[in-house]
Amino acid sequence: MADPVVVVDSSPPTVNGVNVVDSPSNIDAVKVVDSSPPTVNVVNVADSPSNVDAVKVVDSTPPTVNGVNVVDGPSDVHTVNVVNGEPPSVAVVNGVDGVNVVNDGPSPVNVVNGIDAVKVVDRPLPSDNVKPINPALLRPESVSGVMEHALQHRDRVGVQDFVLLEDYRSEAAFIDNLRKRFKENLIYTYIGNVLISVNPYKHLPIYTEEKTKLYFKKAFFEASPHVFAIADNAYRSLVYEHREQCILISGESGSGKTEASKKVLEYIAARTNHLRNVERVKDKLLQSNPLLEAFGNAKTHRNDNSSRFGKYMDIQFNYEGAPEGGHILNYLLEKSRVVSQMSGERNFHIFYQLLSGGDNELLAYLKLQGRPEAYKYTTDSVSQVSQKITDAEQFRTVREAMKVIEIGEDEQREIFAIVASVLHLGNIKFVQNDKGFAEILSHDANCNNVAELLQVDPTKLCEALTSRTIEARGDVVNTPLDQEQARYARDALAKAIYDRHFSWLVSRLNTSLDPKEKDPRASVMGILDIYGFEIFPKNSFEQFCINFCNEKLQQLFIQLTLKSEQEEYLREGIEWEPVEYFNNIIICDLVEAKHRGIISVLDDECLRPGEATDASFLEKLNQQLGGHPHYKSHRKVDSRTQKLMGRDEFCIVHYAGEVTYSVNTFLEKNNDLLFRDLQTLMSSSGNSTVAKCFQDLKLHSKKRPETAITQFKNSLNELIKILSSKEPSYIRCIKPNDFKTPMQFDDKLVSHQVKYLGLMENLRVRRAGFAYRRTYEVFLERYKCLSAETWPNFRGHPRDGVLKVVTALKYEKEEYRMGNTKIFIRFPKTLFETEDAFQLKRNDVATIIQSRWRGYWQRKKYLRMKEAAVVIQKWVRRYLAQKLKERRKNAAQVIRSFIKGFITRNGPETPENRRFLGIAKVHWLKRLSTRLPKKVLDLSWPPCPATCQEASKELHRLYRAHLSRKYRLALSPVNKKQFELKVLAEKIFKGKKTSYPASVRERFITERLAKELHVLRNSFMASPSWPTGEQLIYSTDAVKFDRRGYKPRDRALLASDKALYVVDASGRKTFKLKHRLPLEKIKVVVTNESDNLILIKIPQELKKDKGDLIIQVSHLIEALSVVTDYTKRPDIIDIVDTRMITHNRQSGKDGVIEVTNGPQPSIHRAKSGNLLVVAVP
Ligand SMILES: Nc1ncnc2c1ncn2[C@@H]1O[C@H](COP(=O)(O)OP(=O)(O)OP(=O)(O)O)[C@@H](O)[C@H]1O
């Protein structure tokens, strides 16, 4: 029975704006705890809830799921915007079990459910602002606008690459640029890939860890010039391209070479920090510096920490790029410093460090007093207290470094014993004995100390210092030395010990730095920290060596850069316009050419038998090289120079300028002879280090050792060979002033250095060639995004791709060349512009990536939210559906019982039919209430159920009474009177006179007199015939029938409250009173027919001579009712139903009035003589 019942709920379920306030009892999973506005107001469910696709965002107002503006359908997710730029604060929603929408914005937290499975994820979108897309992707016409900005940003001050210098031939412009940058603490500037570094003489915050990281994997122009950029470039070429590298650092003393080399090392250490097993090697490499500096550096006028040796350091990297070892080559230690220093300068640091920092035990062991002043070799400078403290501190550093280098305690003692022995040696005094020879006093402890420390026989030492064994033609002759010779021997020994010990130390370091396992794939990066060109007022053998070294390095530079550049152009098939540059090979030849060169002459002079002197050496030079364009002898120069030049001097026109050398001590220094006795003695030393240092000499004792300059030349050539095999990077250091002061820029001093570092030449060559070249692959990879045709991938040959990029960038023809494998770009400016375009484009690309990413992210979020919305929907729908189902079920039940009640409505009472009947009654009553008759006279009444008949009747009655009452209450007094009159008329006439029904309809009025008679009446009433105070109640026209002959006569009938007045109205001038009949005296007879005849019976006393009055009025019932209303005497009216009525005539005779029916009413005298009244039946 229940099944067919269908309850239709037409309203579709929507979750739009639904606020679920109370907890649905049967959906336990969802618990809504907040009644605040619902957060999910996006979705309008148009279709089946299970169908995700049916979810539509139909509302055109921006849906607001917590700040996310879903603009379009789900397919278009990248258009999802974040409104207000605020991070959307939606957290969402996990799949099925529940929903959790958390709003962390200012609005209150909304719906939260407590299901375990729900996760609240609050992931704010990164609010970084998307950079605006730049329309100018291509290179602008000139370096202006955005590009200008980028360039200027890069070259904040001056130009950061001299190649960009407009006036590149002007030294003034060059120095101006250097100065400008220096003043802004920009100490680094490039010439192409050569780094110029100006010593700031102060700490700059440009070497921090953060800054270091800036240079990781950066192309040259990506960050401002820096030694780190050089280091990184070299490192990358080494590791990724497997090209061995060397970094050549040059500059004058104090210009910052050693600091730069340390920075390179530090950078490499930082750069390789993440690699395995590098800690120990890195420590060793870094710690080699303090050790070498302690032994090889000294305070000079120009530099408090001047390196007094040349250093080339190899760092070996394994295939991963991790440093695994190193090797150091040292050159030309300034050993003369051991025995004498210029005033204000110091000996090597280690002496002072040992004296200030050595503990008592060590000093006692070394038999030293802790005062530098106590030793001749260290007395020359007066040490300040602060200096002592620094020295002491550095001594600790040195010992730490030794530990790292794995120099054990014993070895350390041996080393310090050597250092101490040098100090003691310096204090040995010679006295002149009787024979005029030198002698050491027996109580001179110094000699013994030296012997003890070096573990040699003290007597032998004494002898060796004061005498000399000469082998001549097989005979061994021992000759005593004079004081001067002894001092020379002593100093020579000191220098030899220190110098060889230093070399030993380097080799000791190398042993420690040597990689444990040789990796065949290892590659090497060299760092050369070597003295730059030196031009002093007095230049000697050392300067000669150093400047020769610089000539060689310049030659290398020329070979590596210019020549290789030309070769590359050739290889790449690019036409090359030769650059005019000065090739210094001619100077190198001047110095080192076999048999002809200066070195050759010097060696010859040193080795030849006979009296060779510095002067004879100079003479030979002048003879042999006098005609050389780069050699100037005193004799040959112009007179002006002659004045400046001494006779013992010669001049070389170096590539960096002219240098005048004094030949004094050339031979001596070149010979570098240590008396054989001393050598032999030392090689027998019990101190193993000393023994090692002098060992090889012992082996070749017969053979003359190579001269100093030849040794130097050989090692230099060795070095050049090493360097030639590598790709060079150059760091040119410049010293801004002579006072070690920050912020001072001495133009003259700098200009000098610029000249002898060959920087202008360097720049010129750089500008002549192509500033930049890269293989097509590399170039295309970087800049492919600059052409739509090559982005994101170019399928063709890289060369074609590069051509497309170049075309897109509108390169001018002279700006670039296409080689066989590389593109060559002539001006850095072009490259910078390209790079700028790339940087700009990169923003765009970033924006695209960003937008894609955000789109992706938002889409994911959107999908999650959609899913969440569906989940919410599902639950809400479920809830609503369950409610609906419940309602339908209830409804079906109600309907079922209703129908049952209907069927059994007439049977015995059951709950169903009772309810049905109740409902039926209610419905009837409701229906009735709408269909009640509106008018009193409407007697209709709606039907009612059978069970309500009685009630219906009663209700009808009540309602009618109510209607009547309402009607009555609404009556006006006039109408009320009318009704009273009508009721009176009914009482008197109803059922008695035929004309009564017709009178009901017509309204009773009291004025029936013709209008024209009103004036007459009024004047009548004003006449004495009308007693004062009497009130007119009714007036009408009337017809009086004579008693005799029944002749009709027009009369007017006036009724007052007292009497009836019959007046003659025929005259029309005045009313003439015919009768005045007091009301209480008369009786009235009327027929029961429809006529209007009144027979007024007049009592005897009023009759005089007349009889009864027969009169006809127009409205009989009205007239009699109105009058009776006043008299309150209905009994005077007699309604007779006889056909014959007799009436009194004059003098007691009776007349007869016959009443009959007829179609035409009339009253007239019948033939019978009676008055005939014909009434319409
Ligand atoms: N980049 C720098 N930042 C700060 N100070 C520096 C820098 N470079 C050098 N200096 C300062 O200049 C001094 C001299 O530098 P450095 O010892 O490197 O010169 P050098 O060129 O090696 O000289 P020499 O040829 O005498 O060895 C340093 O001790 C240091 O005080």
Ligand SMILES: [Mg+2]
């Ligand atoms: Mg140095």
